[in-house]
Amino acid sequence: MNEMSAGLRDLRIALVGNPNCGKTALFNTLTGSRQRVANYPGVTVERKEGSFLSPGGRRVQLLDLPGTYSLRARSPDEVVTRDVVLGQQAGVAPPDLLVCVADATNLRLGLRLILELKQAGRPLLVALNMFDIARHRGIEVDVERLSALLGLPVVTTVAVRRGGTEALLAAIDAQAPASEAEAAWSAPDATGLRILQREADRILAAVVRVPDRRDAVTRRLDAVLLHPAAGLVILLMVLFLMFQAVFAWAQPAMDLIDTGFQALGAAVGGLLPQEGAAGLLRSFLQDGLIAGVGSVLVFLPQILVLFLFILLLEDFGYMARAAFLMDRIMGGAGLHGRAFIPLLSSFACAIPGIMSTRVIDSRRDRLATILVAPLMTCSARIPVYTLIIGAFVPDQPVGEGAWSWVGLQGLVMFGLYAAGILSALGMSFVFKRLLWRGQPTEPFMLELPDYKLPRLRNLALGLWQRAKAFLRRAGTIILSMMVVIWFLSSVPRPPEGATQPAIEYSFAYSIGQAVEPLLRPIGFNWQIGVALIPGMAAREVAVASLGTVYAVQDAEEDTAQLGQALAGRWSLATALAFLAWYVFAPQCVATLSVIRRETGGQRWMWFSFGYMLALAYVAALATYQGARALGLG
Amino acid sequence: MSFIADTVLTEPSAMLDLGAAPRGFRGRIRGLRAFASGGLPAEELERRLLELGFVEGAEVELLHQGLFGRDPIAIRVDSATIALRRREAAAVLVEPI
Ligand SMILES: Nc1nc2c(ncn2[C@@H]2O[C@H](COP(=O)(O)OP(=O)(O)OP(=O)(O)O)[C@@H](O)[C@H]2O)c(=O)[nH]1
Ligand SMILES: [Mg+2]
Numbered sequence: 001m002n003e004m005s006a007g008l009r010d011l012r013i014a015l016v017g018n019p020n021c022g023k024t025a026l027f028n029t030l031t032g033s034r035q036r037v038a039n040y041p042g043v044t045v046e047r048k049e050g051s052f053l054s055p056g057g058r059r060v061q062l063l064d065l066p067g068t069y070s071l072r073a074r075s076p077d078e079v080v081t082r083d084v085v086l087g088q089q090a091g092v093a094p095p096d097l098l099v100c101v102a103d104a105t106n107l108r109l110g111l112r113l114i115l116e117l118k119q120a121g122r123p124l125l126v127a128l129n130m131f132d133i134a135r136h137r138g139i140e141v142d143v144e145r146l147s148a149l150l151g152l153p154v155v156t157t158v159a160v161r162r163g164g165t166e167a168l169l170a171a172i173d174a175q176a177p178a179s180e181a182e183a184a185w186s187a188p189d190a191t192g193l194r195i196l197q198r199e200a201d202r203i204l205a206a207v208v209r210v211p212d213r214r215d216a217v218t219r220r221l222d223a224v225l226l227h228p229a230a231g232l233v234i235l236l237m238v239l240f241l242m243f244q245a246v247f248a249w250a251q252p253a254m255d256l257i258d259t260g261f262q263a264l265g266a267a268v269g270g271l272l273p274q275e276g277a278a279g280l281l282r283s284f285l286q287d288g289l290i291a292g293v294g295s296v297l298v299f300l301p302q303i304l305v306l307f308l309f310i311l312l313l314e315d316f317g318y319m320a321r322a323a324f325l326m327d328r329i330m331g332g333a334g335l336h337g338r339a340f341i342p343l344l345s346s347f348a349c350a351i352p353g354i355m356s357t358r359v360i361d362s363r364r365d366r367l368a369t370i371l372v373a374p375l376m377t378c379s380a381r382i383p384v385y386t387l388i389i390g391a392f393v394p395d396q397p398v399g400e401g402a403w404s405w406v407g408l409q410g411l412v413m414f415g416l417y418a419a420g421i422l423s424a425l426g427m428s429f430v431f432k433r434l435l436w437r438g439q440p441t442e443p444f445m446l447e448l449p450d451y452k453l454p455r456l457r458n459l460a461l462g463l464w465q466r467a468k469a470f471l472r473r474a475g476t477i478i479l480s481m482m483v484v485i486w487f488l489s490s491v492p493r494p495p496e497g498a499t500q501p502a503i504e505y506s507f508a509y510s511i512g513q514a515v516e517p518l519l520r521p522i523g524f525n526w527q528i529g530v531a532l533i534p535g536m537a538a539r540e541v542a543v544a545s546l547g548t549v550y551a552v553q554d555a556e557e558d559t560a561q562l563g564q565a566l567a568g569r570w571s572l573a574t575a576l577a578f579l580a581w582y583v584f585a586p587q588c589v590a591t592l593s594v595i596r597r598e599t600g601g602q603r604w605m606w607f608s609f610g611y612m613l614a615l616a617y618v619a620a621l622a623t624y625q626g627a628r629a630l631g632l633g
Numbered sequence: 634m635s636f637i638a639d640t641v642l643t644e645p646s647a648m649l650d651l652g653a654a655p656r657g658f659r660g661r662i663r664g665l666r667a668f669a670s671g672g673l674p675a676e677e678l679e680r681r682l683l684e685l686g687f688v689e690g691a692e693v694e695l696l697h698q699g700l701f702g703r704d705p706i707a708i709r710v711d712s713a714t715i716a717l718r719r720r721e722a723a724a725v726l727v728e729p730i
Binding site: 109 | 665670671672673676678679680681683684685686688689690691696697698699700701702703704705707709710711712713714715716717718720721
């Protein structure tokens, strides 16, 4: 420890500011963390803690908070901010210093918030962030004058550049020890707000010179992307391209991984004998690990392509525009306009999607979004869809000429995504009618940020984090479920002189047989029955389980690929019913527990589990029976 | 509660509410006339609009509108662009410039 800091306790600092002004970017740069940063309001919805050593040798505990326009705390994320700023949490003292982050290119609302915070009487330091963009656009800010008019220290920062926080660090070191003043804040009424905004405008007029109030690039892009008709068409095309790409772009990498696992399986098979204890080990490695976990890992490239698209849209600034374009359609389904961003994030995973509903103020609107978010096709469903589509849908273009770039498989994939979206809209419509009849949806108000060029580093980091999370899942949940499945399908071993296939003596077979009567009407065989149960832990496990069960079953034949095994055994009707099941399939355990936490009780968790299970069964039943009636059985 | 600057009272004909403005409209805010909307009491709607910068004297421009019922709309208020519905925008009284 440095002598200077001896005797000084840690400095506790919180970052406060409008949504999307760069608080999390600053937090990441200062503490070396990797919290989510994206170009739309409402990315951060909970408090995050980190720490760093200031140049002066002082240890600083830094808090990142959700963005807000005022301390009035209208939505659950804003409550977090207010409680920290005013020290209203039980047993936690307010921070020693508030760093008020404001977007230098869009100072007006930030300045009003700073004036409101000033009334609360806490020690403040102002950071004018995105100063690089401001300079680029020729916006001039008289920092000294601003500091004098506000009576507060003001520094400029560039959160996304190394060295862009030097002035801020110096100012933190210069900060006098905090006084223990009580926070005296009361919610401003309309008159109070007007007075504050007028004062902010007066200060702005004195210190800021803006050549052009609007970013030229944003203006030109919005003329197209927010065009009433063209904008909607483009949004649809972006989504369509995304799902096509998931299918088309990932293929080479997937083939490579697949070949690798097959070679590995063959190598292991060659090394170990088929008989005795070593045979059991061989079966475990080959059928349990390589066929099971391998069948899930193959999907990594697809999941990364999907995430790449979502990250690009988020960083570019398109998410808020998509919400704008979709507002009326969402409203027709009884959803709040702001629900679109959580739903779009649910394409990746329902969990962050459900978390991000915290930006919705009204509890009812929020609950409706939480209930339907798991219907959006999350990335864990990609393996299931891809496997079945790959096995049953021919790989050919939809048509000739102009249509030759659209693959039939990609089109079916898009159809499944569309089914998810439509059912989410449909269900929210039903909930709104049945549960919350006649209660109006709260007004939609959303700031549209300027477009920004996505930063390569942010993209790479985001993709790397997703890849890591996926691999971790494969290595933990999926792996352990696979061990269980392999065990159940290999034990007990058949008695001497058994006449049936070995697997028919296993526990898995008994379990599958037990649930099969329930599943027969929807066309599922006992192998699917075995796969569905662990599929609740994580949806990909269903694929991995099928991989293991069929691998054990076909141990003698050395089947090359799960897809081929299924194509030979399932009727088209069964395959379609399986897809229909997974459009609605009850969500994974992790999603259920997030629903419980976010809704504050078990009730809505069981409700969503139940309604999705019922929908899945009915959809699979209708699909199977319909397909059979058409002669596809 | 409503707040209307006195200039308005001298030439009331020029005023309209932002919810009725066409695309490309440019004007200056003359007052807020909040009403209960979407489950929010009038006072709360007024405060939300104020917090997003819809304060008397501010310049606004109606930049974009949606396809269905020309809703929602994107309003430029000084340096910020705010999306909202025409229904709530009707609480903002503006005078063309
Ligand atoms: N060029 C530039 N971009 C920045 C700077 N600071 C942040 N950004 C970008 O601005 C966007 C918003 O940054 P975030 O850090 O997510 O903003 P936030 O304040 O945490 O937003 P919320 O969590 O929604 O309240 C991201 O796209 C960042 O990459 C900056 O200083 N310069
Ligand atoms: Mg943030």
